[in-house]
Each structure stands twice: as structure tokens, then as C-alpha cells.
Amino acid sequence: MPENPTLPPPQRLHVPMSDGAVLAALRYPGGSAPSPVVVTVTPYRKEAAQNADLVAAVLDAGYDVVVADVRGFGGSTGPYRGVLSERESLDTAELLEWLADQDFCDGRTAMVGGSYCGVNQLLAAVRRPRGLRCIAPWIAPTDTYRDMWKRGGIPSHTAWGARTFLNAQREDTRREGLRHFYSELVDEPFDTDLFHRVDLDRLDVPALFIGGWQDYFLRGTVRGFRRAAGPKRLLVGNWSHEPFLGPELRGELVAWLDFWLRDRGEDPTAPGANARLSVFGTDEWTTRGGWPEPDWARWEPVAEPTPVAVAASLLSTPPAPPTAVHPLVDLATESGMRLWGESAAFDLPVTWPTALLGHVGLSAVLSVEGCDDVDLHARLSVVRAGGEVQQVTEGRLRASHRAVDAARSGTAEPWHPHDRAEKLPQGEPVVLDVEVYPVHLRLEPGDALRLGVTVTAADESGSPATAALLPGTVVLLPGSR
Numbered sequence: 001m002p003e004n005p006t007l008p009p010p011q012r013l014h015v016p017m018s019d020g021a022v023l024a025a026l027r028y029p030g031g032s033a034p035s036p037v038v039v040t041v042t043p044y045r046k047e048a049a050q051n052a053d054l055v056a057a058v059l060d061a062g063y064d065v066v067v068a069d070v071r072g073f074g075g076s077t078g079p080y081r082g083v084l085s086e087r088e089s090l091d092t093a094e095l096l097e098w099l100a101d102q103d104f105c106d107g108r109t110a111m112v113g114g115s116y117c118g119v120n121q122l123l124a125a126v127r128r129p130r131g132l133r134c135i136a137p138w139i140a141p142t143d144t145y146r147d148m149w150k151r152g153g154i155p156s157h158t159a160w161g162a163r164t165f166l167n168a169q170r171e172d173t174r175r176e177g178l179r180h181f182y183s184e185l186v187d188e189p190f191d192t193d194l195f196h197r198v199d200l201d202r203l204d205v206p207a208l209f210i211g212g213w214q215d216y217f218l219r220g221t222v223r224g225f226r227r228a229a230g231p232k233r234l235l236v237g238n239w240s241h242e243p244f245l246g247p248e249l250r251g252e253l254v255a256w257l258d259f260w261l262r263d264r265g266e267d268p269t270a271p272g273a274n275a276r277l278s279v280f281g282t283d284e285w286t287t288r289g290g291w292p293e294p295d296w297a298r299w300e301p302v303a304e305p306t307p308v309a310v311a312a313s314l315l316s317t318p319p320a321p322p323t324a325v326h327p328l329v330d331l332a333t334e335s336g337m338r339l340w341g342e343s344a345a346f347d348l349p350v351t352w353p354t355a356l357l358g359h360v361g362l363s364a365v366l367s368v369e370g371c372d373d374v375d376l377h378a379r380l381s382v383v384r385a386g387g388e389v390q391q392v393t394e395g396r397l398r399a400s401h402r403a404v405d406a407a408r409s410g411t412a413e414p415w416h417p418h419d420r421a422e423k424l425p426q427g428e429p430v431v432l433d434v435e436v437y438p439v440h441l442r443l444e445p446g447d448a449l450r451l452g453v454t455v456t457a458a459d460e461s462g463s464p465a466t467a468a469l470l471p472g473t474v475v476l477l478p479g480s481r
Contacts, residue, residue: 006052015098017091021078025068030059034106036261037064037099040113041092041120043164045074053245061254064104068095072173080173082180084123084144084196092124100131107131108261114138122198125205134260136253138210139241141220145195145418149185153401153418154375158186191418204230208256212239213280218437226291231269237278280441281390294358294478301346301451302473309343310374310465311456342452344469354443358478360436361412362395365429365472370465372423373400373458376432385446395436398458399424402432412476429470451475
């Protein structure tokens with residue numbers, strides 16, 4: 001594969017692992033040696049054009065950059081052990097320590113990158129490799145069951161395996177990766193040891209968490225920031241899960257690296273100013289100390305039993321979503337957000353200026369007849385005074401996974417163990433506590449909040465079914481302090 005013409009010619013590295021595998025990497029010198037080295041480890045091939053913007057930004061800041069293939073991909077050898085395996089995170093830790101010992105490195109390393117290249121930073125950082133000074137995961141999950149493969153207990157990202165493993169280059173990885181992904185991860189309904197959660201209590205490496213208000217992994221970004229044990233900073237902008245490196249992110253990233261690798265600038269994790277949050281749909285940014293504790297307000301949108309059509313699948317759900325979105329934005333992660341319609345909608349008029357910041361809670365009381373299981377999808381939108389609809393956030397839950405662990409739950413943040421399936425009782429009300437992603441909104445008189453819901457069948461019967469959303473349904477809204 002030819003080198004990227006927008007970057008200087010790299011040095012090719014071959015890094016030995018403790019089990020005999022070799023990681024293939026490209027090193028781009030960014031300044032006078034020795035210097036700190038900034039690292040990205042990817043399953044999407046080290047030569048990919050999508051790496052160029054990030055590499056160029058870090059080079060411009062005067063750092064060496066190393067981009068490595070994960071084992072079994074591209075030029076890296078070794079048997080593939082599965083998505084984000086223990087062996088893979090050990091490889092990353094060994095790579096960092098090997099780089100710290102090279103003549104071109106001054107002993108200090110950092111990691112950067114988004115999505116998969118963000119969660120692998122977190123899994124490696126909790127191993128505390130020698131020389132690692134900081135990480136910068138963005139648009140990254142922290143729990144591969146709840147954030148990534150089975151959000152709300154519903155399979156997602158199912159095309160990721162085909163795209164990624166068919167591009168692996170190595171025959172054994174293609175075969176084993178596809179088998180593992182589709183026969184194990186996709187096929188496993190419950191939260192087992194096939195999935196990974198970052199041990200955030202052990203994450204004491206300084207971490208810059210970056211997310212987007214409409215990113216599929218926003219839960220992981222916010223949870224990572226709130227739970228991480230070490231110095232930390234949060235940046236959330238008006239982004240989805242598309243590659244981005246605009247001025248805001250570039251400036252934050254360079255300042256982060258400069259502070260932890262070169263002792264330059266002010267501490268970005270200083271109390272009272274370690275969270276920068278854009279206001280949804282605007283160019284306004286606010287600076288806060290940590291994640292807020294809201295003043296909660298209750299909205300009971302359902303005054304009487306409201307029929308909700310049970311669709312056969314999201315592909316057959318009318319009507320169209322309220323906002324046109326280029327499908328590649330969401331098909332890239334198959335999030336479904338902004339792509340599916342609404343079977344029922346409820347509006348809450350806004351009568352005074354209102355600010356919302358935090359998680360949104362939904363306890364939906366639902367009655368179903370004719371099938372044993374359904375998926376509930378809920379969307380929160382803003383209807384502006386002029387009639388424009390802006391989709392803001394969403395949540396979802398498979399009804400058979402409705403059990404809640406109260407001890408691990410917080411206000412508007414139910415913790416579903418996802419360890420069993422409970423069939424729906426026919427015609428009887430059940431409560432579905434849905435985790436809805438956070439918002440940061442400014443509302444004016446004349447606006448309205450809209451709750452839209454869609455119900456799709458999730459059992460094997462294929463028979464017609466009916467459902468109703470019942471009084472007692474509650475939306476918790478996070479008033480900003």
C-alpha cells in the first residue's frame with residue numbers, strides 16, 4: 001500500500017511482542033530526537049487516509065507519531081484473540097514500553113485516537129505501562145456490551161465485523177475474526193466475559209475524554225470522565241461519530257499533550273474548569289468543574305392509554321425521522337439515531353427560558369399483546385417556535401432485559417445487568433427504565449420538547465401485535481444549576 005502523500009515518509013518499525021508476534025508500525029518524526037512519542041494503535045490499517053489529519057496535527061505540534069496495526073491486521077503478525085482481547089491490550093502496553101526505550105524517544109509516550117482507537121487506549125492504560133504520561137480517547141466506549149455491541153440489549157454495529165475483518169489482509173484473522181464476531185459477540189444475548197468494561201477505578205493515567213452530543217458512544221465518554229480515578233478533562237461538542245479534528249479539538253489536544261509531555265501551559269484538569277461543553281445546536285461553549293448534579297423535573301407525557309404500533313423491524317417503521325441526515329453519519333456505526341421514525345409523540349410546551357444539562361431519564365409504562373418481546377426506542381427532540389424539529393438524544397431497551405440493579409443505578413441512569421431474558425406478560429403493564437443519553441439545551445418560550453417512541457417486535461412469532469403506552473410514564477429532565 002502506498003504511503004500517504006500528505007505526510008512525510010515514515011520509518012517502518014517492527015516491534016517484538018512477548019509471545020513471538022511482531023507489531024508493524026509507522027513512525028513519523030516530528031522534531032529533534034529524542035522527543036516524546038504519541039501513539040495510535042488501530043485495526044483499520046496504519047496506512048489508512050483517515051489517520052492523516054490526526055498524524056499531521058500531532059506532527060505540527062512537534063511530536064513523533066507512531067501508528068501501529070493491531071495483531072493479525074496489516075503487517076502485524078500473531079494469532080488473533082478476538083475484539084479488544086486481553087492479548088491486544090497487553091500488546092499495546094508492550095509497544096509503549098518498547099518505544100520508551102528507543103533512542104528517538106525521551107522516555108515519555110502518550111496515546112490518542114477515536115472510537116476503537118480510544119477504547120484500546122483505556123484498556124492499555126489501566127495496565128500502567130512504563131513511560132505512558134497521558135491518553136486522549138474520543139468518541140470511545142468504556143463498556144463494550146452497553147456502549148458498543150448490545151446497547152439496551154439490542155444488537156448493533158453488526159456490519160462492523162464484515163467491514164473490519166475482510167480488510168484485515170491476513171487470512172487467519174479474516175476467518176477467526178468473522179467467526180468470533182458473528183458466532184460469539186453478535187450471537188451472545190447477555191453480558192458475559194466475551195465483552196469488556198474498562199476498570200475506571202484503576203485508570204489513574206491523565207485522560208482527556210472527548211465526545212459528541214449525537215455520538216453513539218456518548219455514554220462511555222461521560223461515564224469514563226466521571227469514574228476515572230486520575231486527572232481528567234471532558235470536551236463534548238456538537239458532533240456525531242464522524243472523524244473530526246476541527247479547531248476546538250485540535251487546540252484541546254495539543255494543549256493536553258504539551259502539558260503532560262512538556263510541562264507547558266496551565267493544568268487542563270484544574271478543579272472548577274475541567275469540563276468544556278458546547279450547547280446543543282449552537283456555537284456557545286461553557287466551562288464547568290466536573291459533570292453537573294442537576295435539579296430534576298418530572299414530565300408525565302401520557303395522560304391516557306395511547307396506542308403504539310408494533311413494527312416488524314426498524315426498517316418498516318413509519319413515518320420518516322423528523323430531520324434529514326446523510327445516512328453515512330449513522331450507518332457508520334449503525335446507531336439508528338436519526339434514522340428511524342416515531343410511532344407516537346408527546347409534546348411539552350416551554351413557557352419560560354429553560355436550560356437542561358445532564359442525563360434524561362425515561363420510565364415507560366408499556367402494555368403489549370401478541371408477542372413476547374419488543375424493542376423500545378425513544379427519541380427526545382426540540383420543536384422550535386417556528387416549527388423546526390431538532391433531534392437531540394435517544395435511548396433504547398429490549399423489554400426482556402428490563403431488570404434493573406438498583407444498587408448500581410443512579411438518577412436517570414438505570415443499570416441493567418443483561419444477564420437474563422424475561423418474557424412480557426400479555427396485556428399487563430411493565431415498566432421499562434430506559435437510559436437516554438445526556439443533553440445540553442437552551443429552550444425559549446414557544447419551544448416544545450417532544451418525546452417520540454417506536455416499538456418493534458423482538459420475538460420469534462412474526463404474528464401481529466399491539467401495544468399501548470400508559471399513564472405513569474415519566475421523563476426526568478435535568479435542570480441546569
